[in-house]
Amino acid sequence: MPARIYLDNNATTPLFPEVIERMAEEFRCSFANPGSAHSFGREARRVLEDCREQIAEFLDADASEVIFTSGGTEAINMAVHGFTYGRTGVIALTAGEHPATRMAVERARQQGLRTLTLDVDAAGRLIPDQLDSLPWNELRLVCVILAHNETGVIQDTNRLAELCLQHRVPLLLDCVQAVGKIPVSFRRLKAAAISFGAHKFHGPRGIGGLLLRRGAKLVPFLEGGHQELGRRAGTEPVPLIAGMSTAIDLLNRNFTIEAVRISELRDQLQTRLVNECGPAIVHGLEAERLPNTLSIAFPGIAGEPLLLNLHLAEVACSLGSTCASGAAEPAPALVAMGLPKDVCMSSLRLTLSQMTTAEEIDEAANRVIRVVRSMRSTPVTGSQKVV
DSSP states (O other): OOOOOOBBTTOEEEEEHHHHHHHHHHHHOOOOOOOSSSHHHHHHHHHHHHHHHHHHHHHOOOGGGGEEEESSSHHHHHHHHHHHHOOOSEEEEEOOOOOOHHHHHHHHHEEEEHEEEEOBTTHHHHHHGTTTTTTTTEEEEEEEEEEOOOOOOBOOOOOOOOHHHHTTTTEEEOOOBBBBTTTTOOOHHSSSEEEGGGGGGTTTTEEEEEEEEETOOOSSSSOOOOOGGSOOOOOOHHHHHHHHHHHHHHHTHHHHHHHHHHHEEEEEEHHHHHHSOOEEEEETTTOOOEEEEEEEEEETSSSHHHHHHHHHEEEEESSSSSGHHHOSOOOOOHHHTTHHHHTTTTEEEEETTOOOOHHHHHHHHHHHHHHHHHHHHHHTTTTTTOO
């Protein structure tokens, strides 16, 4: 059996060993409810608030702006609900948003709000010309994914953020794929709220957060307790929060160096695939992209058989967002870019992490090239396997 190669890091990342060790320590030592007044609770509270400070510093925010959640999905739902519950008007969101945003907005629509889709260009970038003509007096929330989980395309939200501030409309940025991969400054983004999740940057699943700008008010999404200054009920999971904080600390030590290294590996993989198993189309090539993300189509090859054969070759990757797996429909982000359906359906997502090695990328390229060439030379049915 060939060695397994993991290139599905936009779905989730493996834990840093130090994160596992830190969580084990806190499960032993900080097991108490951080809301309790006794010494065990006070110790758990001290760890919790130290981690809050560290995470806030990494994201260029104030500690009071950090709300811990179960992850990015809850943070997005919390913000959409909190900014729009009981209101009428319009929610704007970019075409091809993550399902967490799309479905949260759809629920708000069912409760009486209207929705407006912001168009993107062929590279997946928000089209700036449409911003001035938005119905600003009716907008109640604008939602934008800062770095796309499918394509890695990074949005320039500066103009949009200024307009939102000018018209006093909250801006929610989905930063789940951005945090840990590119520098994210809450202050510079000028958003009302941003979401993030630890398992996208070598932290544990089940923990993430929402940064909420001081002065911004949310109707609580979860009721039942006073935790997180009354903004999110539920006992804080201190060991998971400590694991997220440790992952951030480890990322921060060599952040720029690692981003360059990962980008170079991604580009090496991209170059080999384009040159050696074309025709191939790289999505978002003209835009700024996450350093770890390669979304590439092999026209003429059906995506599902391609994915099956790569899994048999022990290359772990995906056709698109894990949240949309099982659906035989093109990824909304690719459709929004105006790509033909056959190109969308032949697209593959290969994503790296800090644990990805040069040797793995070289071998992954060999395996993808071998599979694609074999499938191009042989009529392929939906169930055909390449040996």
